[in-house]
Amino acid sequence: MDAVVKRLIKEIKKDGDEKAFAELVDLYKDKVFQIAYRMTGNHYEAQDMAQESFLRAYANIDRYDENRKFSTWLFRITTNLCIDRLRKRKPDYSLDEEIKGTDGLTGYAQIAATDQLPEDQVVTLEMQEWVQKAIVSLPPKYRSAIILRYIEDLNIQQISNILDLPENTVKTHIHRGREALRKRLKDA
Amino acid sequence: MACHKDYEYKLHQYLDGDMTETERDELYQHLDTCEECAIHYKELKKSVMFVQSASHIEAPFEFTEGVLKNLPAKKKTKWWKKWMRQHPVFTAASIFTVLMAASLFFSWMEQSDEVLTVAGSQNVEIDHETGTVIVPEGKTVEGDLYVRNGHVEVKGEVTGDLTVINGEQYLASAGRVAGEIEEVDQALEWIWYHTKRIANDVFSLEQEDE
Structure with missing residues (x-):
């Protein structure tokens, strides 16, 4: 994986190779989209943020230091974009909102379905909705730490690199995030 | 709620795997006896599990194509x-x-603006009509003679080098030039002459140093 990523980045740095870039996007799009979706809480903004992340990565690829992990650099772009967006946005978007032009389809339908039976899926979707609401209710700085820790499954050091915060600060954000989640989810 | 803020902090330390074995044993013992803390721990653990179980979503269909379509046009330069x-x-x-x-x-x-210039000596005659610098018979030019935009006739003696730029030199049978004679006619030659001169200067400087 790392060797592949290194080769792709070399090609992109050399002459802006779009094919290599497409491969790179395919490798990371799910993770980037996931972070964006959990941060913004809705499909459309998430797509916007994820796309913008890749475009910025492409435009600034010369600034990427190959001695560091590419995912760290990319996820930092994504979380920064999302936090910026959350700061700027006025009306609160919701998953319950009907997606324009889809005739009754809400944001939850965009969550990838698992291979479960339809009845279980209803429960799962309700659960998903509830968990997502709890995540989105967190203040952005706790939210990003929790998402990277428990959804992207990264360790404290990696999160500290991505968020550009000292490890102890990351830990504090995770502690507070966990406490806030506990208060929301304890009655399940 | 945990019975004490300290224990709440310890629970988080535990969840982060930041505990020594003795600290962990001490916490286990406490959880066995303190119901408040045990419940707090269970709730935390449950919340984490909920978040972890959040299904992994995928990027929308044709996401990559969308990104590529928005790439800036390649800069050729x-x-x-x-x-x-x-x-x-x-x-x-x-x-x-x-x-x-x-x-x-x-x-x-x-x-090259046609002005005849001579550098190097006083013992020369200048014929402005033909544009010729003459070193008369019997006269000696001490050192180098440097003529630009003119011809040179040497009937006497030049003890140094003779350099003629944009002109020709005639050395009469009785004339003598002790150093090198150089004719420079074109820009390239002129540049080459300069380069050589700089090189010579550097070289002779080095020699003087020794």
């Missing part, structure tokens, strides 16, 4: 900028060469 950044020494050297060549060329252009 980029390669040489990059090359310059990667080879700063070559870049500096070629800029230097171009500037040097240009300055030599322009100074040559300035000099």
